[in-house]
Amino acid sequence: MENGAVNQQIPVDTTSATITIKGILSLLLQNVDENDNKRLISLGMGDPTAYSCFHTTQVAQEAVVDAIQSDKFNGYAPTVGLPQTRRAIAEYLSRDLPYKLTSDDVFVTSGCTQAIDVALAMLTRPGANILLPRPGFPIYELCSAFRHLEVRHFDLLQENAWEVDLDAVEALADHNTVAMVIINPGNPCGNVYSYQHLEKIAETAKKLRFLVIADEVYGHLAIGGKPFVPMGVFGSTVPVLTLGSLSKRWIVPGWRLGWFVTSDPCGMFRKPKVVERIKKYFDILGGPATFIQAAVPRIIEQTEEVFFKKTIYLLKQSSDICCERINEIPCITCPNKPEGSMAVMVKLDLSLLEDITDDIEFCFKLAKEESVIFLPGTAVGLKNWLRVTFAADPNSIEEALRRTKCFYQRHARKL
Numbered sequence: 111m112e113n114g115a116v117n118q119q120i121p122v123d124t125t126s127a128t129i130t131i132k133g134i135l136s137l138l139l140q141n142v143d144e145n146d147n148k149r150l151i152s153l154g155m156g157d158p159t160a161y162s163c164f165h166t167t168q169v170a171q172e173a174v175v176d177a178i179q180s181d182k183f184n185g186y187a188p189t190v191g192l193p194q195t196r197r198a199i200a201e202y203l204s205r206d207l208p209y210k211l212t213s214d215d216v217f218v219t220s221g222c223t224q225a226i227d228v229a230l231a232m233l234t235r236p237g238a239n240i241l242l243p244r245p246g247f248p249i250y251e252l253c254s255a256f257r258h259l260e261v262r263h264f265d266l267l268q269e270n271a272w273e274v275d276l277d278a279v280e281a282l283a284d285h286n287t288v289a290m291v292i293i294n295p296g297n298p299c300g301n302v303y304s305y306q307h308l309e310k311i312a313e314t315a316k317k318l319r320f321l322v323i324a325d326e327v328y329g330h331l332a333i334g335g336k337p338f339v340p341m342g343v344f345g346s347t348v349p350v351l352t353l354g355s356l357s358k359r360w361i362v363p364g365w366r367l368g369w370f371v372t373s374d375p376c377g378m379f380r381k382p383k384v385v386e387r388i389k390k391y392f393d394i395l396g397g398p399a400t401f402i403q404a405a406v407p408r409i410i411e412q413t414e415e416v417f418f419k420k421t422i423y424l425l426k427q428s429s430d431i432c433c434e435r436i437n438e439i440p441c442i443t444c445p446n447k448p449e450g451s452m453a454v455m456v457k458l459d460l461s462l463l464e465d466i467t468d469d470i471e472f473c474f475k476l477a478k479e480e481s482v483i484f485l486p487g488t489a490v491g492l493k494n495w496l497r498v499t500f501a502a503d504p505n506s507i508e509e510a511l512r513r514t515k516c517f518y519q520r521h522a523r524k525l
């Protein structure tokens with residue numbers, strides 16, 4: 111291998127299908143020089159609670175405290191979730207749909223992560239394959255590997271604002287394709303899909319006879335001009351499995367409250383056998399703590415618009431600063447301004463660097479020399495790009511990118 115020396119020093123097996131974001135970030139963290147007195151700044155992980163400006167609303171905190179103190183929620187909840195929680199989530203999601211979801215469409219999960227697992231567990235069968243976006247969110251690959259579900263990747267087209275390459279989808283699909291996944295607003299790309307693009311996705315899926323898994327964990331976190339449109343809007347065209355959670359919009363990823371929802375007005379998922387199968391699977395899962403579930407109706411009903419607006423304002427402000435500063439550093443560019451979510455893909459120009467061969471080496475050296483952490487694009491399926499999380503306070507972003515600029519100057523190719 112030509113860069114064997116680098117691989118010895120950087121213990122990342124990029125050939126593995128089961129590379130995880132957490133795994134690669136923990137290796138980067140180990141590489142930070144502890145004797146250095148620079149403060150560690152991580153723009154690698156999408157956990158906004160690391161920065162105090164991103165804080166959940168008091169309404170949510172009070173709802174949880176009251177649920178605990180009521181002494182009514184110390185027991186087991188039904189495995190599919192408390193009825194009032196399912197109802198509240200159905201009503202919340204129905205606000206943006208041309209039809210009404212019912213409680214029976216909603217299954218409460220331990221975060222969106224468990225909703226992903228449920229979706230793939232329900233769909234897998236011998237010989238089945240699933241279409242996943244590249245770049246994407248590696249939990250889908252990892253989960254598919256455990257389920258023996260064959261993965262086929264379609265590209266997101268950077269020059270088309272990271273839209274789905276629908277021609278590739280058509281070329282990849284066959285009669286064993288069970289679903290395609292879209293993540294909107296997008297992680298890692300920060301894109302938001304238009305109504306028209308989602309409609310095309312729905313029509314493609316209908317034609318090819320598979321369903322759409324819509325990861326809307328960043329639902330409503332749209333910071334550009336485009337509004338967020340849920341995929342469920344096209345539920346009459348094609349059955350949609352909507353996955354989401356409180357984690358991102360309410361800034362409480364540790365509460366582990368998510369949902370798996372059948373946005374399917376035609377009722378394909380209401381066949382008794384299908385419902386029975388989903389329910390049985392939930393019997394082995396164990397969802398979020400009962401008192402967190404009990405707090406959900408109040409969290410959804412009473413969170414004020416000003417809380418959401420503030421989050422959008424903060425994300426917009428930090429993403430603007432992030433892109434501006436990145437574009438001031440010659441070796442990295444931000445070709446697509448983020449329109450939503452909390453992350454953006456940044457392109458690395460290796461021809462401007464003297465002694466760095468790829469995104470992984472860039473991130474490891476940057477961690478070591480500057481105590482700044484970005485996620486190598488390889489971890490999300492796009493080599494020689496970086497994923498930068500902008501859910502951080504502006505000062506940290508400024509400081510991280512000031513250090514990255516120094517790093518560039520030290521490693522710039524000498525003319």
Ligand SMILES: *Cc1c(COP(=O)(O)O)cnc(C)c1O
Nearest residue numbers: 221222223247297327355357363
């Ligand atoms: C954060 C994230 C998840 C996981 O959400 P949790 O509610 O924390 O489990 C799923 N999908 C994407 C795209 C995410 O960014």
